[in-house]
Amino acid sequence: MSQRLSIAGMSIILAALGVGLYTWLSQGGDPLPSTSQSVPVGHEQGYSVYESNCMACHGGDGAGRPGAFPPLEGHVSELLGRDGGREYLLDVVLNGVSGPTEIDDEVYDGFMPGFRQLSDEEIAALMNYLSQAWGNSEALPADFELVTAEEVAERRSRELTPRAVGESQPR
Numbered sequence: 001m002s003q004r005l006s007i008a009g010m011s012i013i014l015a016a017l018g019v020g021l022y023t024w025l026s027q028g029g030d031p032l033p034s035t036s037q038s039v040p041v042g043h044e045q046g047y048s049v050y051e052s053n054c055m056a057c058h059g060g061d062g063a064g065r066p067g068a069f070p071p072l073e074g075h076v077s078e079l080l081g082r083d084g085g086r087e088y089l090l091d092v093v094l095n096g097v098s099g100p101t102e103i104d105d106e107v108y109d110g111f112m113p114g115f116r117q118l119s120d121e122e123i124a125a126l127m128n129y130l131s132q133a134w135g136n137s138e139a140l141p142a143d144f145e146l147v148t149a150e151e152v153a154e155r156r157s158r159e160l161t162p163r164a165v166g167e168s169q170p171r
Helices: 002-026 044-053 075-080 085-095 120-139 149-156 162-167
Strands: 096-098 101-103 106-108 111-113
Touching: 044 120, 075 085, 075 120, 085 096, 085 120, 085 149, 085 162, 096 162, 111 162, 120 149
Parallel strands: none
Antiparallel strands: 096 111, 101 106
């Protein structure tokens, strides 16, 4: 009997996924994120980390998905220009984030998992890629310096809940 329940449960899950995918595609969703953008020179490792861990949600163009996944294009450099923004972004990548945030008049209230399984070097490379991709480099503060693995290690020592990270977003 439990095997029948298991098969029935799987059928329901697959049907729900199919309906969700159909709805998303019928509303203009792109089945594959765009990867046409070029990788900034020297940031190939960061792009590789992004491609493996972030692209499915935030897209190859960093535009995210309205109402579901926030854009990184333009928003990363904006955060890096705020007091505490650099630390906040490191905390987001390490610990995840949840809770409401508003970006360009669009409210996002979801959950992003943390990526503590990545090495300090990988997270530094990812952060540096994000700071340079999609025109973000043009809006960086004049005193911006690339993130180092040592800086990531220091932030890693602070274990935060995703909710605490969300509440710490610099406004």
